[in-house]
Amino acid sequence: MGTVPDAAGLTVGEVSTRLGVTVRALHHWDDIGLARPSLRTAAGYRLYTAGDVERLHRIVVYREIGVGLDRIREILADSTVDVPGALRAQRAQVAERIDRLQQLSAGLDRMVDAHERGLLLTAEQQVTILGPQWNPQWPVEARRRYGDTAQWQRYAEQSASRSPEEWQAVADTVADFERALGEAMDAGVTPGSPEANQLVDRHRDVFASYFPLTRQMQVCLGRMFEADPGFAAHYDGIRPGLAAWLRRIVDAAARVHGIDPDTATWQ
Structure with missing residues (x-):
């Protein structure tokens, strides 16, 4: 991880605002190695590059449709993963939850x-x-x-x-x-x-x-x-x-x- 001037990337707060996720979530994803910022300032603060933000955006999309963090890691790390198949399985789970929620609503x-x-x-x-x-x-x-x-x-x-x-x-x-x-x-x-x-x-x-x-x-x-x-x-x-x-x-x-x-x- 490089050390660069502050202007070289986006801070945690800026990424949080841009993607609509909490700073706590960004820190957690960094801690578990799911989405680590590529840069740090001279003072040690996290900075996210454009590539980092793109990865984070994909994570947010998968999280919003209910994919677990471990499965997201697999999808992002392995180009051979059957992404459409994984998404179809997730869609089936979502459909089951919708049915349960409709029953609960009734x-x-x-x-x-x-x-x-x-x-x-x-x-x-x-x-x-x-x-x-x-x-x-x-x-x-x-x-x-x-x-x-x-x-x-x-x-x-x-x-x-x-x-x-x-x-x-x-x-x-x-x-x-x-x-x-x-x-x-x-x-x-x-x-x-x-x-x-x-x-x-x-x-x-x-x-x-x-x-x-x-x-x-x-x-x-x-x-x-x-x-x-x-x-x-x-x-x-x-x-x-x-x-x-x-x-x-x-x-x-x-x-x-x-x-x-x-x-x-x-x-």
Whole structure:
């Protein structure tokens, strides 16, 4: 490496600006012997000749298309290297990455939609899957009420990955449980009994299709099911008085576990 006046070549900073690469990268390429400047100033600073800059330009081009530094070294050092073949292989890898990124982008779009809408089903699909009593505005209202909660986030995450067929399976599970509720009420199952407590546990398991439910949260839901006209109408449509009965069995099970239903909070 020669020592010349400063004006004989380009400094690291000038090359960095010209090629749009960092000074740190230029230093690294020098250290590993990939692109060493041919000259130095009397003070020991690197200077790049026109030939050096041309080599650097080729390195930058290959780096931008994702070729690794070791492979770049081979391409630049060996005139017998099948450059078109190497580039075709790189193109295939890029195409695979593009496909993965497109899938990731689609997944992100679904996640955003799920956080904003709750159900990634059309209004018609919602009614078909969840039943004629279902109101497609309910997810909108739930988003308004609970959109900033951790439970809504869990619900959205599950919703984003769920197909209509999977939602149908959820709906079938819920329907089976609600039939069991109605039958238990008809059979005179009393709040606090083992049969009623098993139904309360089953309710939490079923509800986990949306998000995990603590016993205190379950008590709060029981209150809402009885007090909210929409939910009360849904449960009372299965059996008259079922909304109030569901709350009673939930409250009784909570007491068994040391929870006062009158003071339970959403936690």
